Amino acid sequence: MTWTRLVILAAVCALAFPAVTSAQEQQQQSPAAQIPDDPDLDPNPVQPDFTLVNLPTTLRVPRHKSSFRITHRFARPLGQGDFGDLLSDFFGLDNGAQIGLEYRFGIMRGTQIGIYRTSNRTIEFFAQHSTFQQSDNGMFGLDVLATIEGTENFGASTPEGSSTSYSPALGAVLSREMGSFGALYFEPIWVNNTNTLPGELTDDNDTFLFGMGARLRIRPTVYVVGEYIPRAGYQPGVDHLSFGIEKRAGGHVFQFNFSNGIGTTPGQLARGGTDSDDWYIGFNIARKFF
Numbered sequence: 001m002t003w004t005r006l007v008i009l010a011a012v013c014a015l016a017f018p019a020v021t022s023a024q025e026q027q028q029q030s031p032a033a034q035i036p037d038d039p040d041l042d043p044n045p046v047q048p049d050f051t052l053v054n055l056p057t058t059l060r061v062p063r064h065k066s067s068f069r070i071t072h073r074f075a076r077p078l079g080q081g082d083f084g085d086l087l088s089d090f091f092g093l094d095n096g097a098q099i100g101l102e103y104r105f106g107i108m109r110g111t112q113i114g115i116y117r118t119s120n121r122t123i124e125f126f127a128q129h130s131t132f133q134q135s136d137n138g139m140f141g142l143d144v145l146a147t148i149e150g151t152e153n154f155g156a157s158t159p160e161g162s163s164t165s166y167s168p169a170l171g172a173v174l175s176r177e178m179g180s181f182g183a184l185y186f187e188p189i190w191v192n193n194t195n196t197l198p199g200e201l202t203d204d205n206d207t208f209l210f211g212m213g214a215r216l217r218i219r220p221t222v223y224v225v226g227e228y229i230p231r232a233g234y235q236p237g238v239d240h241l242s243f244g245i246e247k248r249a250g251g252h253v254f255q256f257n258f259s260n261g262i263g264t265t266p267g268q269l270a271r272g273g274t275d276s277d278d279w280y281i282g283f284n285i286a287r288k289f290f
Contacts, residue, residue, distance in 0.1 A: 038062055040109070041290060045217065046183045047175070049253045049286050050104060050112075052213040052227050053242035054264050055187055058141040058175040060130050061106035065290035071100035071118075073262035077278035098262045116265065121157075124149035124265045134177050143173040145189065149265050167193045167267035171209070180217065185227075187211035194270040195234045204234035207270035221248040225255070229269055237261065237272025244282075251288040258282070 040062035047059040050067060061067060076095035097119075104114030110130035117123045126147040134141045148168040155164035171189030178184065189209040213227035226243040244257025259280050261273030 038109075040106075041065075045180055045220075046177050046215065048215075048223070048248045049246075049255075049284075051284070051286075052185065052215060052225050053244055053255070053257050053259065053284070054240070054269060055185065055211045055213050055227050055229070056128060056143070056145060056173050057183070057185065057215075058130065058133070058143045058173050060110055060133075061104055061112040062290055063106050063109050065288070066103065066105045067286060067288045069100075069102040069104075069116075069284060069286045071098075071102070071264050071282070071284050073098045073259065073264065073280055073282040075262060075280070077274070077280060079277055079279065098264070100264050117153075118264060118268075120151075121153050122149055122151050122265060122268070123154040124267075125154075128173070134175065139176070141173075141175040141177075143175075145169070145171045145173055147266055149267050165193060165196050167191055167270075169266040171266075182214060182216035182223070185211070185213040187213070189266060191266050191270040194267055206233045207235060208232040209266070209270060222246070223248070225257070231270065231272065234270070235272060237274060238276050240269050240273050244284075246284075251290070253284070253286040255284040255286075256281075257284065 040060045044059060047057050050057055050059050050061070051069070074095060074097045100116055100118040102114060102116040104112050106112050111127070113127045115123065115125055124147055126145065128143050128145050131142045131144060146169070148166060150164055150166045152158040152164045158164050169189055169191040171187060174186045176184045187209070189211065191207045191209060193205055194207040195205045209229050209231055211227060211229045213225070215223050215225045217223050223246050224243070225246060227241070229240040231239060238260060240259065240261050240263065242257055242259040244255050246253055246255035259273065259282060260276060260278055262280055262282070263269045263271065263273070
């Protein structure tokens with residue numbers, strides 16, 4: 001009888017333990033099977049941010065992840081007055097500034113949308129889609145871009161005697177990564193309704209931007225950036241020029257920059273800088289939530 005019980009017990013254990021082991025293996029393997037690896041979550045050392053200074057890059061926002069950015073452009077030209085005036089204004093920091101707040105979100109793999117508002121009451125909505133990456137063809141990455149911006153809080157609150165101006169834009173962002181040394185960019189963008197007074201001064205109402213930029217990695221987490229935006233069509237002011245230095249720290253990017261204008265949206269960049277001799281201090285702060 002004792003041997004019979006032992007045989008039965010051994011048979012039960014032999015049948016039960018494989019089932020338990022199989023269930024444990026399924027629990028361990030299930031999360032990995034349900035959450036595939038997303039390469040967009042991997043840090044890109046040569047494209048640490050979604051913008052250069054003002055122009056976009058081809059860095060992708062991972063699906064259902066987001067990013068936040070603050071832009072700040074002090075409104076006092078560094079060349080205004082003598083050095084004593086500049087020092088008394090603490091290099092323009094005591095004066096007013098144009099501040100921008102941006103939030104972008106990855107709605108699907110390779111597609112991001114966002115909203116950006118500047119303190120001069122301009123609101124911009126934008127969408128960007130990654131057509132292909134440099135890893136796909138070994139040559140360059142290509143994104144398509146669409147934006148629309150409106151003054152006076154996109155027409156939500158228009159003071160008496162003023163009107164809202166809307167400026168849609170369409171363009172492309174081409175990038176060429178150079179190993180671990182940096183990346184180059186070329187960005188043709190068409191911006192409509194850039195002339196706020198069409199018919200009074202000129203019939204031109206469109207501007208074509210030919211943005212060119214670079215980000216060079218001089219230390220593992222330190223970069224120098226620059227962008228130049230020549231234009232065709234309606235082109236008041238001077239072509240926009242910016243350069244700066246930035247530091248990456250985890251999911252943060254801190255940038256200190258100089259520009260010959262305080263514009264940051266496509267419509268503002270299309271209207272150009274103020275003067276070739278006017279330079280403004282600014283900074284960008286970006287934070288990835290992934």
